Amino acid sequence: MKLLVPGFVLLAALSLAAADNTLTPEEKQAGWILLFDGKSLDPWTLPDGKPSRRPIEDSAINPHNAGGYMLVHKQMWQDFELSLDFKISPRCNSGIFVRTFPLVARPGKDVGFNGIEVAIDDTTTSGYHDTGAIYDLVKPARNAMKPAGEWNQIRITCNRNLILVKLNGEEVTRMDLEEWLEPHLRPDGTRHKFDFALEAHARKGYIGLQDHGADCWFKNIKLRPIR
Secondary structure, X not given: OOOHHHHHHHHHHHHHHOOOOOOOHHHHHHOOEEOOOOOXXXXXXXXXXXXXXXXXXXXXXXXXXXXXXXXXXXXXXXXXXXXEEEEEOOOOEEEEEEEEOOOOOOOOOOHHHHOEEEEEEOOOOOOOXXXXXXXXXXXXXXXXXXXXXXXXXXXXXXXOOEEEEEXXXXXXXXXXXXXXXXXXXXXXXXXXXXXXXXXXXXXXXXXXXXXXXXXXXXXXXXXXXXX
């Protein structure tokens, strides 16, 4: 009995530490910030500042039918690690935007052109538009996403000119903005859709969760500034 009680207490402590949309003492000590507490959408709005039309579902954010192209966190960030969990619906097309600035779309473009998107799609391939890709710019080394309906963990690091994507514990994508010197051209000379040189992209901006026509849920959204 004496052996079981400490074990039970330890398991209970681990369960409490792993609760969704909370920070562990170790994460707080390391400088992580919680961007979503599972209860309030106040820190998240449409790009025009209006609130989401879609309520929280099972302690997760779903930007689909929220009322705009994406939901954005109210604060701008420059260099950081972003960690979150996401779950897709069948045939989902979504994404996570970083360094989105400004929040006013250019004529004829959506506001996504002002950010850098990490793609989320219900596919098993590893092309420019598949999960883990930096959308239309850098392919992931492989598609490490779990099937629709299962939770995935993703970590995106923006550190000056470098952008790294780790999916379910595996680094899959790396981009050095200083290599992107011409509009419409990747460093290897192949073409992409963006009409500006990525080297000059804003190094500070908003984080966005995309609505591209399908349900996609996000939780455990945490950020650690890099100083």
